[in-house]
Amino acid sequence: MLRCGSPKRDVVLSFGVGTFPLPAQLMVTLMPCLQSSPAVFAAVICFTIHAAFSAPSVNAQNSAPGESHGVSYYRSVRPILQRRCSGCHFAGKREGGLSVVNVADLLTGGEGGPALVAGKPDDSHLVSYVSGEKPEMPLNAEPLKPAEVETLRTWIAQGAEDDTPASLGNPISAENPPVYKSPPVITSIDYSPDGQWIAVSGYHEVLLHQLSGAGETAVRRLVGRSQRIESLSFSPDGKLLAVAGGTPSLFGEVQIWSLADGKLLQSVTMSHDTLFGISFNADSTLVAFGGADNRLRAMEVATGKVVMQMDAHSDWVLGTTFSLKNDHLLSVSRDRSMKLTIVANGQFVDNVTSITPGALKGGLVDVQRHPTAEEVLTAGSDGEPRLYKIFRTQARVIGDDFNLVRAFPALPGRVCDLDFSASGDKFVCGSSTALGGAARIYTTTDAAKTIDLPEIKVPVYAVSFRPDEQQVAVAGFDGIVRLYNASNGQLERSLVSVPVPAVTAQATAESN
Numbered sequence: 001m002l003r004c005g006s007p008k009r010d011v012v013l014s015f016g017v018g019t020f021p022l023p024a025q026l027m028v029t030l031m032p033c034l035q036s037s038p039a040v041f042a043a044v045i046c047f048t049i050h051a052a053f054s055a056p057s058v059n060a061q062n063s064a065p066g067e068s069h070g071v072s073y074y075r076s077v078r079p080i081l082q083r084r085c086s087g088c089h090f091a092g093k094r095e096g097g098l099s100v101v102n103v104a105d106l107l108t109g110g111e112g113g114p115a116l117v118a119g120k121p122d123d124s125h126l127v128s129y130v131s132g133e134k135p136e137m138p139l140n141a142e143p144l145k146p147a148e149v150e151t152l153r154t155w156i157a158q159g160a161e162d163d164t165p166a167s168l169g170n171p172i173s174a175e176n177p178p179v180y181k182s183p184p185v186i187t188s189i190d191y192s193p194d195g196q197w198i199a200v201s202g203y204h205e206v207l208l209h210q211l212s213g214a215g216e217t218a219v220r221r222l223v224g225r226s227q228r229i230e231s232l233s234f235s236p237d238g239k240l241l242a243v244a245g246g247t248p249s250l251f252g253e254v255q256i257w258s259l260a261d262g263k264l265l266q267s268v269t270m271s272h273d274t275l276f277g278i279s280f281n282a283d284s285t286l287v288a289f290g291g292a293d294n295r296l297r298a299m300e301v302a303t304g305k306v307v308m309q310m311d312a313h314s315d316w317v318l319g320t321t322f323s324l325k326n327d328h329l330l331s332v333s334r335d336r337s338m339k340l341t342i343v344a345n346g347q348f349v350d351n352v353t354s355i356t357p358g359a360l361k362g363g364l365v366d367v368q369r370h371p372t373a374e375e376v377l378t379a380g381s382d383g384e385p386r387l388y389k390i391f392r393t394q395a396r397v398i399g400d401d402f403n404l405v406r407a408f409p410a411l412p413g414r415v416c417d418l419d420f421s422a423s424g425d426k427f428v429c430g431s432s433t434a435l436g437g438a439a440r441i442y443t444t445t446d447a448a449k450t451i452d453l454p455e456i457k458v459p460v461y462a463v464s465f466r467p468d469e470q471q472v473a474v475a476g477f478d479g480i481v482r483l484y485n486a487s488n489g490q491l492e493r494s495l496v497s498v499p500v501p502a503v504t505a506q507a508t509a510e511s512n
């Protein structure tokens with residue numbers, strides 16, 4: 001994937017996206033850039049060429065998905081199965097022995113035999129399990145719509161032809177991991193609580209780099225269903241990794257991985273679009289995350305059940321964090337607001353930031369709680385990090401920004417990510433401009449005291465403070481993670497997020 005600009009994209013041009021088999025092979029999605037000033041708008045025009053490195057572009061001539069006269073598997077059947085079934089039936093989690101991610105897997109079937117018999121819908125599990133008064137599948141969820149069942153039935157009756165473009169036939173899985181020609185844009189990174197690992201977003205996967213050795217890092221790959229990994233976070237107890245992402249316009253997904261054995265504990269599908277900004281509560285029992293459906297949700301880690309949702313935002317919810325007591329959630333959005341919500345019942349309490357028009361100059365993309373205080377740091381399109389008190393101690397007066405504790409000097413462009421040090425004394429912040437980026441370490445109590453991190457020539461989308469406060473990691477557009485000394489800002493080491501031999505050599509040379 002080649003992407004310019006912010007992963008919290010305002011304008012995305014996508015060409016030949018695998019999931020959108022448009023005959024013209026060109027899909028242009030214009031996400032309304034409602035919250036940014038014209039200058040920011042111009043600066044964040046992003047071109048996403050998904051196909052560039054591992055999702056090959058769809059070849060219209062060869063297979064012409066959907067041009068056969070009947071029901072197209074690729075265009076009509078596959079989206080239903082992806083959205084409603086694949087969360088429990090894919091390579092990583094074959095409930096009943098069944099994977100539904102391609103036609104070959106359906107023909108192989110599960111413990112009860114093939115899921116379909118071409119030409120015979122009445123003999124096909126794929127139809128019988130979703131039909132009738134009380135359909136068995138999807139398990140514990142709304143039944144398929146009658147029209148969707150009819151689509152499955154007709155496709156099978158017509159011979160269950162597989163019109164998947166040849167180049168997309170082999171879905172990505174742990175056995176068939178992504179192959180990269182160049183490192184993908186990094187949208188999220190996080191140090192493990194023991195500082196031994198750093199988790200880095202890839203395409204369809206998260207890569208865990210072990211940092212203890214001096215030379216090459218050992219890498220573990222956590223390959224899942226979501227094309228896009230938007231956000232990841234280690235649990236405070238260090239046992240789990242939570243991931244929010246999805247496949248645009250198809251589904252959003254939360255993944256919970258067990259780090260001891262690399263097992264996917266939860267893959268929970270929700271919404272029709274990607275999820276963002278995942279965070280854990282203190283005892284690692286809940287995760288909170290936002291979505292392109294403007295919703296804030298909290299999910300129980302052990303069961304995968306969504307236990308809270310809040311719909312007061314009017315644009316994408318990009319960042320979340322729990323209050324110090326863990327009884328409240330803070331969420332930030334492209335709608336320019338930071339909202340406070342009660343975890344137990346999803347009740348919206350307050351706008352923490354000013355609601356006066358013009359007080360905030362652009363959407364907010366990230367929020368982090370101070371490790372030891374009921375205060376939060378946020379930033380976004382106007383580049384200016386700000387520290388706020390979570391709880392209002394004085395009634396709102398129109399025009400006030402009462403909860404603001406301190407504003408810090410702005411970074412160039414828009415801030416994409418920030419992270420507190422373990423004590424809360426410092427924080428690291430990264431930003432992107434049209435062509436470049438910047439990262440800086442700030443001192444929380446003294447806005448004037450900053451360290452600019454050198455050698456950043458590309459937009460920065462992800463930063464993380466190592467728990468021992470000795471190092472920060474900065475990553476973004478070029479797919480390289482740069483590790484800096486947190487006291488003096490010197491570049492200590494660079495590593496490439498994914499296995500790409502030529503680039504690895506270059507990065508090693510750069511950091512020497």
Ligand code: HEC
Nearest residue numbers: 084085088095096098110111112113125126129137138139
């Ligand atoms: C929340 C998880 C979940 C979802 C979502 C789900 N399934 Fe299942 N499915 C299961 C489990 C668990 C089993 C095995 C136990 C059983 O048969 O009830 C199963 C079994 C099956 C089987 C039988 C496999 C065999 O060979 O025994 C079929 C067919 C099936 N599912 C189809 C579907 C379809 C089609 C959808 C989407 C419309 C779907 N499932 C969605 C959990 C799920």
